[in-house]
Amino acid sequence: MTRLRLARPDEPARALQLPLYAHRVRAGFPSPADDFIDRSLDLNEFLVRRPSATFFAWAEGDSLRDIGIGPGDLLIVDRAAERRQGSVVVAALDGELTCKILDLRRQRLLSANDAFPPIDIAGREDLLIEGVVTHSIRSHLR
């Protein structure tokens, strides 16, 4: 659990920048690869497009089993992302943060597990979509 840096979404982390080459003055033949190594990969850049509108959360339960979200998965939620047909969203439902699939056409929230029926949201003023789950991360360490 401490493999990743304790990153706040508002601060594109520098922690995962692993310079492949430390540039030094060297005598002798210059490496032809030097010209191509100019930056390192930052996982935050890939996972968090809008740091100021993003939060992280833990998933609990298995109602989204069939789309590959399970208990203990890390969810990356972007509040500013566009809500589309089929978006995986976090909704504030009956005062709780709940993960569902958004069915805009039929105004329903769906699960991805036969044990959980759809929820009608037509005319539900109290329901608020908090954001769109852009990525989920599962640890496979044992």
Added chain:
Amino acid sequence: MYALVDCNACYASCEQIFRPDLRGKPVIVLSNNDGCIIARSAEAKALGVPDLQPYFRIAGRLRRDGVAVFSANFRLYGDISGQVMATLRGLAPRVEQYSIDEMFLDLSGMTLDLEAFAADIRDRLWREVRMPVGVGIAPTKTLAKLANHAAKKIKRDGVAVLDRPDKWRWLLRRVPVDRVWGIGRRLKRRLDALGIHSAWQLAEADPAFIRRHTSLQVERCIRELNGEPCFALEEQPPAKKEIFVTRSFAEKTGRLDDLLGHISRYAVAAAEKLRAQDGLCQSLYVFAHSSEFEPGLYRGSRSLALPWPSSDSRLIARHARAAMRRIHRPGVRFMKCGIGLLDIRDRRFHQGDLFTPGQNAEDDRLMELLDRINRRFGRDSLVFGSEGLNGKWTMRQNLLSPNYTSRWAELPRVRCH
């Protein structure tokens, strides 16, 4: 034009972000040590919960009314404030963070429908951060502050634009003079004596006359009230010239060891602030005193110079402890102590001296590492032995919310069942 964006009941709103069950409900936040009420949601205000009251006095009533009560979680508030700032930076090129919950935007050079822009700021901050805000827009910062007040208290829809003299004059006639930015209690008394009671009267007063009786600052304020900008945007907060960390103890103590532990902790906290603004301090002020409400009040203090300008927690804490040893008197039960870092200079302009020792690069690296570890793993992950191991738990924070944004184990939980 300037916009002032002000978060509504900022701390209470932060507590509601990851708790949708608390939105639209009375929520209050308590100060350090759970002593005082420092923030109230609109619903708590509507219930008549008073501001800045000792919590224990009304705890029973709050429980009966179903008010949600939190200890101040400044890490969370700081993170959310950062998200608000970042969102605003996407909307205007120049933004000043005036306080944790107030930001000025400089709109010059932007051609805008101001009403629509203000509404857009509100919508974006609600949608993307879940922070409700008020927005005031006007040609000067002082008028923007008043516009914000009007947006919340008079118009009540959270947006007010004072882009024409007739609009701000309308407002100036309706607010007392101490509503004006920079007019505190002392200036209000002085202005009252001059027959100036409303913001309108101040705006109409003769600037030269007022300046003679008060200060240049108030003259500038008059010009600002008339739509003439005198205060520019300060994108970089000015570095502090002094840094103080002082606390009352949870329990009075006469033991030197306790005092040394406390002062070490405050010294380390102050040094961390000093490094955050990239400063070096040259002298310290250390004090301690017994309770002001008991007979035989004892106050002790020492000022001392450091051997060289420093931001090293170890050096500062060592000298603070030495000062505390000389302040301590057997038999005195101490109530409070504190440290001030004085004579602070910007280390970028600091000139090293070839012939006297200074803070070396290794010390700098060690301090940087210390700060990084404590930022990453939470405050107090790495502490100095001299800080003591029990003292840091003395702050009462019984009602602290999770660190939703800064600890992996405390992220919000999302139901999938």
